[in-house]
Amino acid sequence: MKYYSTNKKAPLATLAEAVVNGLAPDKGLYMPERIKRLPNSFYKEIDKLCFTDIAYSVADAFFGEDIDKEELEYIVRDTLSFDCPVVKVSDRIYSLELFHGPTLAFKDVGARFMARLLRHFKKTGKGETVNVLVATSGDTGSAVANGFLGVEGIHVYVLYPKGKVSKIQECQFTTLGNNITALEVDGVFDDCQALVKSAFMDQELNRHMLLTSANSINVARFLPQAFYYFNAYARMKAIGMADNLVICVPSGNFGNITAGLFAKEMGLPVKRFIAANNANDVFFQYLQTGKYEPRPSIQTIANAMDVGAPSNFARIYDLYGGNHDTISSIISGATYSDEQIKEAMIACHNQYGYILDPHGACGYQALKDGLKDNETGVFLETAHPAKFKETVNSTLGIELNIPKRLADFMKGEKQSVDMTKYFDDFKNFLMNE
Numbered sequence: 001m002k003y004y005s006t007n008k009k010a011p012l013a014t015l016a017e018a019v020v021n022g023l024a025p026d027k028g029l030y031m032p033e034r035i036k037r038l039p040n041s042f043y044k045e046i047d048k049l050c051f052t053d054i055a056y057s058v059a060d061a062f063f064g065e066d067i068d069k070e071e072l073e074y075i076v077r078d079t080l081s082f083d084c085p086v087v088k089v090s091d092r093i094y095s096l097e098l099f100h101g102p103t104l105a106f107k108d109v110g111a112r113f114m115a116r117l118l119r120h121f122k123k124t125g126k127g128e129t130v131n132v133l134v135a136t137s138g139d140t141g142s143a144v145a146n147g148f149l150g151v152e153g154i155h156v157y158v159l160y161p162k163g164k165v166s167k168i169q170e171c172q173f174t175t176l177g178n179n180i181t182a183l184e185v186d187g188v189f190d191d192c193q194a195l196v197k198s199a200f201m202d203q204e205l206n207r208h209m210l211l212t213s214a215n216s217i218n219v220a221r222f223l224p225q226a227f228y229y230f231n232a233y234a235r236m237k238a239i240g241m242a243d244n245l246v247i248c249v250p251s252g253n254f255g256n257i258t259a260g261l262f263a264k265e266m267g268l269p270v271k272r273f274i275a276a277n278n279a280n281d282v283f284f285q286y287l288q289t290g291k292y293e294p295r296p297s298i299q300t301i302a303n304a305m306d307v308g309a310p311s312n313f314a315r316i317y318d319l320y321g322g323n324h325d326t327i328s329s330i331i332s333g334a335t336y337s338d339e340q341i342k343e344a345m346i347a348c349h350n351q352y353g354y355i356l357d358p359h360g361a362c363g364y365q366a367l368k369d370g371l372k373d374n375e376t377g378v379f380l381e382t383a384h385p386a387k388f389k390e391t392v393n394s395t396l397g398i399e400l401n402i403p404k405r406l407a408d409f410m411k412g413e414k415q416s417v418d419m420t421k422y423f424d425d426f427k428n429f430l431m432n433e
């Protein structure tokens with residue numbers, strides 16, 4: 001399968017090229033040339049299949065032409081070393097819990113898959129070290145760092161905004177050492193993302209070292225996220241709740257929801273999607289006005305969604321030929337202030353005893369507000385509440401237990417490099433690596 005750029009000014013790329021390039025040379029995002037529909041027989045039986053079997057069928061549709069069956073099966077199974085269960089919250093609202101992986105957020109799925117795919121391509125390619133650059137507003141850094149930790153021939157640079165990620169998030173990528181370097185950037189997330197984008201565009205730097213991105217712009221990160229949409233549908237079908245299914249996705253860079261939209265294009269019978277934003281509601285505004293106007297991000301308690309210029313908007317736009325009517329018929333929006341997020345957490349905890357993290361809370365509340373009478377909703381609980389322990393404890397007046405795999409990260413020693421938000425400084429640093 002070949003991959004084209006959303007800007008349509010770059011040559012078609014193979015899967016290996018798309019994964020290693022990250023961003024296309026014309027600054028567009030790679031899209032698979034075809035989105036294969038899975039057969040009706042698959043959907044008929046899907047509720048009888050297990051998660052990994054479902055995931056393999058989805059992976060095969062995208063990657064089957066480029067990776068042989070046994071290897072792909074191994075990559076899928078090794079990626080999904082944990083479950084993504086659907087848990088009932090209220091009569092018509094269910095939580096797709098995506099926090100059972102090693103760093104307790106959904107990004108483990110894409111990051112683990114990408115690390116394994118890159119290792120596969122390295123085995124078959126030349127010996128040069130691949131340098132993965134990743135900008136993070138919190139959870140991407142930990143998922144990518146842990147997904148790639150100790151993978152030979154790959155070095156990871158995590159760029160994160162100083163003072164804007166939680167302590168727990170920070171220690172998940174600053175304490176690892178080995179092939180992981182953390183850069184603490186004096187700026188906001190968008191500055192980190194801009195540094196990474198500039199690095200890919202800099203010819204001198206690209207001659208010096210082989211660079212790739214592990215942000216959700218990378219096809220190997222974002223496509224595998226489709227796996228759990230299929231699984232959610234299957235589990236809902238198994239309990240007879242899959243008709244008129246609405247899936248609600250707490251969104252920042254929009255990689256996660258885009259994977260869901262791809263699933264729908266593959267025939268997954270989801271009725272519609274809701275994109276839940278925090279106060280960074282550029283997409284919500286687009287739905288209302290038809291105008292896409294990025295603006296600087298502002299800090300909220302759902303910090304992994306603090307994105308002012310969502311990269312994957314380009315993919316959504318491309319997928320639907322830029323048609324605002326089509327886009328707003330498939331996706332509706334919602335936006336919540338920090339106060340409203342806290343109210344949602346409190347109400348859900350009081351009414352149903354379910355503890356939401358601030359991101360999932362946006363998803364939950366958007367279903368509460370937007371679900372029609374005949375619909376059933378699943379929201380993506382994108383991170384474990386313990387990752388945002390301070391906010392959750394103070395909002396709910398409880399003392400959360402910290403899962404052991406999270407507590408273990410806290411024991412390590414922080415190692416990070418101070419960095420400004422200016423590209424010249426970042427480039428200098430990399431040129432001397």
Ligand SMILES: *Cc1c(COP(=O)(O)O)cnc(C)c1O
Pocket residue numbers: 105106107138139140216250251252253254255256257304305359360382383
């Ligand atoms: C990254 C992240 C999001 C946003 O996902 P996108 O794919 O960037 O839209 C939401 N919640 C959590 C917990 C995250 O880590």
